[in-house]
Amino acid sequence: MSLIKRNIEYPIFVLIFLVFTLLNRFGVLNDYVMQVVQLACIYIIMTESLNILNGMTGLSSLGQAGFMSVGAYVSAMITTTFINVNAMNPVMQVVMFIVVTLIGAIVACVVGVLIGMPAMRLRGDYLAIVTLGFCEVIRTIWRVVPARIAGAAFGLTGIPKLANFFWCYLFMLLAIYACRNFMDSSYGRACLAIRDNEIAADTMGINCFKHKTIAFATSAFIAGIAGSLYAHLLVYIHPDVFSYAKSSDFLVYLYAGGVGSISGAMLGALALTVLPEILRFLGNWRLVIYGMLLLIIILFRPTGMFGGREFAFLKLKTGGIKTFHFSTFTHWVKGLFRRKEKEAATAK
Amino acid sequence: MANFLQLLVYGFQLGSIYALLAIGYSMVFGIIKMINMAHCDFLMMGCYIVYFLVTVVFGGAELIGPAVALLIILLGSSAIGMVGVGIERVAYRPLRKRPTIMCMISAIGVSIFTQNLFRALPFIGPTPRYFPVLIEDFTVNVGPVGISFTRIITIILAIIIMLILWYVIENTKIGMQMRAVSNDKDAASLMGVNINRVISATFFIGAFLAAVSGTFYATAYPVVQPTMAVALGNKAFIAAVVGGIGDIRGAVLGGFVIGITEILITSVWSAIAYGFCFLVLIIILLFKPEGLLGKPMTEKV
Amino acid sequence: MKKVFALVLALVMIVALAACGSGSSGSSSVPDTIKVGVMGTMTGEQAEDGKNIQGAIALIQQELDAAGGLQVGDKKVKVEFIFGDTEAKPEQAVNVMQKFLNQDKVIAVIGPNNSSDCLSSYEVSQAAGVPAIASTATNVRVTAIGDYCFRACFIDPFQGLCMANYALNECGYKTAAVLSNQGDAYSTGLMESFVQAFEAGGGKIVANEVFAGTDVKDYNAQLTKIKNANPDCIFIPNQNNMVINMCKQILDMGITCQLFGCDSWDYDFLAKEEVTQGAIYTSGYAKDITTAKDFYDSFVALNGFEPGFPSAMTYEATKILFNAIQNCQSVDGAALRDAIAATDMDLPCGHLSFDADRNPVKDCAIIQITGIGERTYLTSVSAS
Numbered sequence A: 001m002s003l004i005k006r007n008i009e010y011p012i013f014v015l016i017f018l019v020f021t022l023l024n025r026f027g028v029l030n031d032y033v034m035q036v037v038q039l040a041c042i043y044i045i046m047t048e049s050l051n052i053l054n055g056m057t058g059l060s061s062l063g064q065a066g067f068m069s070v071g072a073y074v075s076a077m078i079t080t081t082f083i084n085v086n087a088m089n090p091v092m093q094v095v096m097f098i099v100v101t102l103i104g105a106i107v108a109c110v111v112g113v114l115i116g117m118p119a120m121r122l123r124g125d126y127l128a129i130v131t132l133g134f135c136e137v138i139r140t141i142w143r144v145v146p147a148r149i150a151g152a153a154f155g156l157t158g159i160p161k162l163a164n165f166f167w168c169y170l171f172m173l174l175a176i177y178a179c180r181n182f183m184d185s186s187y188g189r190a191c192l193a194i195r196d197n198e199i200a201a202d203t204m205g206i207n208c209f210k211h212k213t214i215a216f217a218t219s220a221f222i223a224g225i226a227g228s229l230y231a232h233l234l235v236y237i238h239p240d241v242f243s244y245a246k247s248s249d250f251l252v253y254l255y256a257g258g259v260g261s262i263s264g265a266m267l268g269a270l271a272l273t274v275l276p277e278i279l280r281f282l283g284n285w286r287l288v289i290y291g292m293l294l295l296i297i298i299l300f301r302p303t304g305m306f307g308g309r310e311f312a313f314l315k316l317k318t319g320g321i322k323t324f325h326f327s328t329f330t331h332w333v334k335g336l337f338r339r340k341e342k343e344a345a346t347a348k
Numbered sequence B: 001m002a003n004f005l006q007l008l009v010y011g012f013q014l015g016s017i018y019a020l021l022a023i024g025y026s027m028v029f030g031i032i033k034m035i036n037m038a039h040c041d042f043l044m045m046g047c048y049i050v051y052f053l054v055t056v057v058f059g060g061a062e063l064i065g066p067a068v069a070l071l072i073i074l075l076g077s078s079a080i081g082m083v084g085v086g087i088e089r090v091a092y093r094p095l096r097k098r099p100t101i102m103c104m105i106s107a108i109g110v111s112i113f114t115q116n117l118f119r120a121l122p123f124i125g126p127t128p129r130y131f132p133v134l135i136e137d138f139t140v141n142v143g144p145v146g147i148s149f150t151r152i153i154t155i156i157l158a159i160i161i162m163l164i165l166w167y168v169i170e171n172t173k174i175g176m177q178m179r180a181v182s183n184d185k186d187a188a189s190l191m192g193v194n195i196n197r198v199i200s201a202t203f204f205i206g207a208f209l210a211a212v213s214g215t216f217y218a219t220a221y222p223v224v225q226p227t228m229a230v231a232l233g234n235k236a237f238i239a240a241v242v243g244g245i246g247d248i249r250g251a252v253l254g255g256f257v258i259g260i261t262e263i264l265i266t267s268v269w270s271a272i273a274y275g276f277c278f279l280v281l282i283i284i285l286l287f288k289p290e291g292l293l294g295k296p297m298t299e300k301v
Numbered sequence C: 001m002k003k004v005f006a007l008v009l010a011l012v013m014i015v016a017l018a019a020c021g022s023g024s025s026g027s028s029s030v031p032d033t034i035k036v037g038v039m040g041t042m043t044g045e046q047a048e049d050g051k052n053i054q055g056a057i058a059l060i061q062q063e064l065d066a067a068g069g070l071q072v073g074d075k076k077v078k079v080e081f082i083f084g085d086t087e088a089k090p091e092q093a094v095n096v097m098q099k100f101l102n103q104d105k106v107i108a109v110i111g112p113n114n115s116s117d118c119l120s121s122y123e124v125s126q127a128a129g130v131p132a133i134a135s136t137a138t139n140v141r142v143t144a145i146g147d148y149c150f151r152a153c154f155i156d157p158f159q160g161l162c163m164a165n166y167a168l169n170e171c172g173y174k175t176a177a178v179l180s181n182q183g184d185a186y187s188t189g190l191m192e193s194f195v196q197a198f199e200a201g202g203g204k205i206v207a208n209e210v211f212a213g214t215d216v217k218d219y220n221a222q223l224t225k226i227k228n229a230n231p232d233c234i235f236i237p238n239q240n241n242m243v244i245n246m247c248k249q250i251l252d253m254g255i256t257c258q259l260f261g262c263d264s265w266d267y268d269f270l271a272k273e274e275v276t277q278g279a280i281y282t283s284g285y286a287k288d289i290t291t292a293k294d295f296y297d298s299f300v301a302l303n304g305f306e307p308g309f310p311s312a313m314t315y316e317a318t319k320i321l322f323n324a325i326q327n328c329q330s331v332d333g334a335a336l337r338d339a340i341a342a343t344d345m346d347l348p349c350g351h352l353s354f355d356a357d358r359n360p361v362k363d364c365a366i367i368q369i370t371g372i373g374e375r376t377y378l379t380s381v382s383a384s
Helices: A002-006 A009-025 A031-056 A064-082 A090-119 A124-144 A165-184 A186-196 A198-203 A208-234 A244-257 A262-300 A328-347 B002-032 B039-057 B066-095 B100-120 B149-171 B173-183 B185-190 B195-220 B230-243 B248-268 B270-287 C002-018 C047-067 C090-104 C115-128 C156-170 C185-200 C220-229 C240-252 C290-303 C309-328 C333-341
Strands: B139-142 B145-148 C033-040 C070-072 C075-085 C108-110 C132-134 C149-151 C175-181 C204-211 C233-235 C258-261 C280-283 C344-347 C350-354 C364-371 C374-381
Touching (some): A009 A031, A009 A165, A031 A165, A031 A186, A031 A208, A031 A262, A064 A090, A064 A124, A064 A208, A090 A124, A124 A244, A124 B230, A124 B270, A165 A262, A186 A198, A186 A208, A198 A208, A244 A262, A244 B100, A262 B066, A262 B100, A262 C075, A262 C090, B002 B039, B002 B145, B002 B149, B002 B230, B002 B248, B002 C220, B039 B066, B039 B100, B039 B230, B066 B100, B066 B195, B139 B149, B149 B173, B149 B248, B173 B185, B185 B195, B230 B248, B248 B270, B248 C220, B270 C204, C033 C090, C047 C070, C047 C075, C047 C290, C047 C309, C070 C309, C075 C090, C090 C115, C115 C132, C115 C149, C115 C185, C132 C309, C156 C185, C156 C233, C156 C280, C156 C374, C175 C185, C185 C204, C220 C240, C240 C258, C290 C309, C309 C333, C309 C344
Parallel strands (some): C033 C108, C233 C258
Antiparallel strands (some): B139 B145, C070 C075, C280 C364, C344 C350, C364 C374
């Protein structure tokens, strides 16, 4: 009981889930809304994974779609090509779903480490380009794998629809709490230090290589889970779905919501997934207005819609918004000028 | 052997187009340290403006000679240059104090906006249009290989532009100001350099070059569509990085490297050609993190 | 305070999505206004298809207005068309299908035009029991999803067979080369069926080249190999925006053999280009088919551009649906499904009936581009 009293948000999560499910059952919220909400949950998970890399460790990554595709394809291949899950009874289906999601996430994690290890020497924008390159290389691999196994140009059809609102919601909550715990742990604090000033962190004895690898691994793992959910929700995946455009979508969600904060990532993903659907009444001009709104959000609220603050229920002890610089060189120059001004002031 | 030489020639032809566009990416990154994702849209807008000037105002390419065509290209590209300056003022200037990745997001927004605007406007519309033939193309046969005349012009143009820009940046006052701003923005402004003017000039030149390269791109691949330049932009961007972003010679070199690699790999296993170029990029960056001609970035503590 | 605001904002967005969901579940009698969903690629690389689709629906609307509505039994019913843009992304197609089914409460769906979009969104319509008729999706697996999935066009194996037989028998070619898009289901499927049929008929495929997706614009390396193999003809099963580039590069390289295409070549702007002159392609629609004359004249009169395969197929799919509604006099999903499956009617492109796999049994037209803007109908291959 005291557990509930201390963490009042747990019953609230259950309540939100029940409200959504009941409203859907009684027809107030139709399946279209639920589809968009489930998609938003998956994108929230993806944006959280990007937040671990970008917001917490300062590693700009344009390759999240690649990790997502690894999770999606590996889990879908198992349930569709290798084992016929549709023939099993419902309990076994649930077990299989959890198992393939974990397998997909672990494979994505391995890929993430393999990609991260050589790429870590690079700074800032170069890292973004290399991760973009890896994303496209993975996409080419899925195109070349024979069609019998992974569908290639035809895409993988007939994936059993094992993901529903419960799983999307549950994994979203688990992902948010995983990110929260990561941020509050010693790993997370090391990553924040690396983000702020890598050389200083190195000087203080933080093993940058090890922590960056951990960040890549965690981020890829979470992205793999989201990929598996995506495949089993949409029951059809195609290599072109996981392209560079999708990676840049996640980047936009993260920055529009407020980089570095878990709640910001959540809100950015939710708002920008729902926005194009709301704008459907505009017909041909839908994406034009969407682009304009995006520009307005970035120009008038550069710290993101949520401004880098966190929800209270996350009970974070570290974190919060810091504008971080890709190039510590400019940071150093700014610091140099500030000191010079102070010296000039005191000299007078 | 003749086959291999012919493929090399095709690679040079493709690389020249990447080089022209990569120069723009390199210049903008060199000055304000920002990857302009909307650069490929300047190319698309340049193509559309020249297309409309030729077909609507002049009634078709048969009636105009090469001199008038050149004038139209210069006029259209200058217009796109002004559009580039305008976009910089609206979308990038307010974010100058922020981390550069915010400018990148803003560029993504600009890109979505312009591509869909051009598709939604009824008189421009989604219908792919055939770019009018401004330069009569014929194949020059040097021994066993055939080179297209327009491509020769494109290669020469890329090299000439590179030399002109090199001269401007090394020997003129505005070039010196550009170098100062790219080295240290705050110190340059303290020295009396008008940062806004320099950055606007950079964007003007970048957009102008993109529009000119767009005309030559459309002469070679004459389908004009709002989404025509997206893939090209990605490739040119990789080319700029491979060569060493911030350096114009590097952009041209990177363009040719990527073009030749793509054609050679396509002739061996065409299915992986697109991904293989990215692999080449990754390998080059892993061994030389600043690109082929880039200067290593030193960090002082 | 800001956090409360943010939470409220999130909840408001979700409620906004749920807004305007109107009433009735499927009833067995025909209401006074019926809603039909039309899905297609209105934006993106294939936005030209969207223009054709909208033109065809505009023609249907004009015919309905002239007749005062759709005659079902003894009353006239108003038909409302709702458009949805799939952006050629399977995920968007699912969203649009969900919106059609749940928010707009359509009775049937026309489209999408893209095989990938069909494969993802027809799972939803099949599960919901709403019939859907694909306009130009030619991939075989689309109708295999379930018994509520139909299509108005022929399937890729048939199209590849027609083209291969025409090349072998009518033109007498012995060798062929193919250049297909390795990232596109339509292109790859058509390539496979052509190769199979050509080789089964005694021909030889001397070069089978692919390129890696719509991003590639330079085909010189592949074309060099094709030129060296010296084929009698080249088969180019690709989307309309890539065809012009390919034809130009083929001409520049000095390859003069016959070019063969497929239904994605059937657009008026393609026939107007110099580089495509002389090419022969298969299509479900040709303006010179006697029964298609009226359709052609009214389409041009209303829209100002000539119709192509997508417009014809959208028009026919809608006609099939209307015919089914008139026959079974109901908008119930199961009744409509049975009525559509039993269709046996004459359409602008010829006689149409559905086979056991819900694919239409109809003729395939062979068309040649004989002049600027001129598409000449050569012959028809019947499905039997």
